[in-house]
Amino acid sequence: MSSIPVQDSPATATSPGGLPVLEVTLAGATGAGWAQAHRDEVHAAVAGHGAVLLRGLGVASADEVAGVAAALGIERMTERERFATRRAYAEGVYSSSEWPPDEPMCMHHEVSYATEVPSFALFGCLTAPLKGGNTEVADSQAVLEALPEDLVARFERDGWLLTRTYHEIGVPWSEAFGTEDRAAVDAYCAAAGLEHEWLPDGQLRTRQRRAAVVRHPRTGARVWFNQAAFLNERTLDPMIRDYLADVYGPEGLPFNTAYGDGTPLDGDTVETINAAYRAAAVGEPWRDGDVLLVDNLRMAHSRDPYEGEREVVVVLGNPVRLAGHVLS
Secondary structure, eight states: OOOOOOOSOOOEEEOTTSOEEEEOOOTTOOHHHHHHHTHHHHHHHHHHHSEEEEETOOOOSHHHHHHHHHHTTOOBOOOOSOSSOOOEEETTEEEOOOOOTTSOEEEEOTTTTSSSEEEEEEEEEEEOOSEEOOEEEEEHHHHHHHSOHHHHHHHHHHOEEEEEEESSSSSOHHHHHTOSOHHHHHHHHHHHTOEEEEOTTSOEEEEEEEOSEEEOTTTOOEEEOOOTTTTSGGGSOHHHHHHHHHHHOGGGSSEEEEETTSOBOOHHHHHHHHHHHHHHEEOOOOOTTOEEEEETTTEEEEEOOEESOOEEEEEEEEEEOOTTOEEO
């Protein structure tokens, strides 16, 4: 290990918003140098709490965020099947999802519908907004305990179904799959357990059935791991949803979810899930230079509406295939 000076082992505190925080004193170290020296403490905090905010790390560029991720042992992965546009700074280093700043982004796990999912999501705040814009997290073990038993039992039995239609509204298939080669998309879908069809207008529709409750590969704990509520049609503004359904038909929405047997989710079910997330949510306003490390399998995350410029860099990493996640 290098002789870069660092503080003694930091203690984890809890912010007023309930988020675990490690206060960083660089003492001449770089952010990556501090992260390397304190890797064990950071991962111990994540193992204990599901997420930790590193306050005072001072990251000021996408390269510095990537350096902190590497120092913490986060192996970057390329995102596929994204549901919102991102800018790519480097391979596996992205902007936060482009989403209207005046609308909340509901609780979700990064790409929980994919065959290979990131174990970690690392967020680095280069520019904090003037107001709002918090990235809150919610422990999916607590969410699972809070949900009605009959709802959980049905999702455990049937899983959840995601249907996507890629067209000029939303993310085009070439961006989502990282290629303009249809044959490459065919091969990806076959390997990933996605039903897919090419539509007459040259666009793509996919369907995938996934487990809604999985076992955490490190702890063995049952976790509520899905985006059934967030990617449901009710996430869309009703006027926009009605317009898209009128233009493209009910099956032509950019995304929609159902129970794994195809039964639509009603509004009460979606609200029950979102209410459980809200009850479990903790967070802390961003400051420039903060880094938030999240166990993506255990913790869902959201983004509040905000005012002013907001720049957050995201690294997804340490991909894993979960037992029983892909359902036929």
